[in-house]
Amino acid sequence: MRAERWQEIDRLFDAVLEREPAERASYLAAASAGDDELRREVESLLAAYERAGKFIEAPAMEMAAKAAAEGGDAFSALGREIGPYRVLSLLGAGGMGEVYLAEDTRLNRRVALKLLPAEFTHDAERIRRFEREARAASALNHPNIVTIYETGQSDGVYFIATELVEGQTLRDFMPHARARTKEALNIAAQIADALAAAHAAGIIHRDLKPENVMLRPDGYVKVLDFGLAKLTEPAFTHDVSHKWTETARTDTGAVMGTVAYMSPEQALGQDVDYRTDIFSLGVVFYEMTVGTHPFRGPTAAATFDALLNHEPPAPANSNPDVSPELAHIIGRALEKDRELRYQTASDLRAELKRWQRTLDSSPTVSTQIHARTGVVPRAALRAPVVTAGLALAGLFVVAVAVFVALRWLRAEEVAAPLRNLNFVQLTDHSGPEWFPSLSPDGKSIVYASGASGNWDLYLQRVGGKNPQNLTADSTADETQPAFSPDGERIAFRSEREGGGIFVMGATGESVKRLTDFGYHPAWSPDGREIAYATHNITDPSDRPLERSEIWIANHATSEKRQLTGDGVGDAAQPQWSPTGARIAYWSKRKGGQRDIWTIPATGGTPVPVT
Incomplete structure (x- = not known):
């Protein structure tokens, strides 16, 4: 348009x-x-x-006041006893009702007591559905979900008594400080943990947003209001002349404050499943790490349009500390097509915790999450990007493998020492550049950059300043380029069409798929075959449940063969020896340590190098 x-x-x-x-x-x-x-x-x-089901014109307190005027008792709660609870003070108010500090006179404990506006309770079927979901939520015993003690009714007032959570909401926290990478990961992982537990119990939150997340001083995150969203679902109508019904008016609060955290399918009124919560968490995660909302526009129409039709800005554009790995996680959670999102909260939680561990094991890189591509990617497969430290480690790995191979071939020769080395910066894009591959003639370099909003491959003359975007015609992420031995072709990892290894001409022409899986492509010296790994392993501390294997594909025919298998252990990041006789790779055996091994290119018994 x-x-x-x-x-x-x-x-x-x-x-x-x-x-x-x-x-x-x-x-x-x-x-x-x-x-x-x-x-x-x-x-x-x-x-x-x-x-x-929201009014943009009416703030929460105004609508709550209206609900009080119509319902009567809500604002007269101070000093009253509602069931076994003595109301002490007002904690907050919003479109859903008022929340009070109260004392449970039976157990002498303080609770948060939420009183529902009377107009929420006119529909008996809604009340039954709400009570059913509230009971299910109260049965959840999870450290990241606020405990619901009781739901009940006293003198016509419906109430929910919950655990009193000390601290601040995530909304209150965010305006004061953009979350550091470790903080954002920790908060998001705990939210995902809560969602995973709720989803396992058959409960969808439907209204996850910063206002419904509490941060305790001890570091625990508490997700609030499970079981409440179902009560506030309005009866929708497509008739633009339709007057707001009493039911629709009860779903109060600013439209931008809720719709902006909905999944596209929820905003469109379609049936939702657990994946709607994953999208909402993606929005919250983006806002935590970037400092801005991914879809908020200057008007209601602009926000709807962004939510339904546009990708959010690349996180690194606003926050250079957002690594490609973190951007990939956010982007996959924000996929508009739910089939391409994380399919379960457990999957998202595992990914977040895996990269938490990576950060914890890499104290020298405090704000980077390592090893995967993806600024707002479109594929569900993992894409590989390494940090500068790990990239140097990878270069060291290759150097060791080549050195060993050369010693086998030329045992009598002694390499001359390197002298008069100096370093020259070749690229100056905003943000990081990854995976440099030097052409065989040493005149050009191809690398991955997120400067265009997604990860593309750029070709640049050594010493030049005008890089050419080779993959500008694709909105998917492309990384891990490797020049062929004759310099005529480039193999690379792409997320397009479901992901895999692709090959194109050296100037970006004639792109073709070679495989539908794989990472870290490496050309054989004769240019006939490409070795690759089934998993993207770039961190020594990474311990995936599935074993990575090395495969080899014929460039001309796309015929594939498996090189490593049972008994070989984990195998990743393959590199060919200069003669093509052996392939070096990174392997994890018993004990969990990763070492360098080599194996004959035709298959056989691996040999440890380190």
């Missing part, structure tokens, strides 16, 4: 929202002046807006 057309839709949408609900249909019909496409686009936005 052209920018001018979208601006026209945006202006009309905002103008329609300024009218009373009963006037909107007639105003839209007149304003669209026979432009059916314009009318349909605005009606679509209005339908999504009404599905959100």
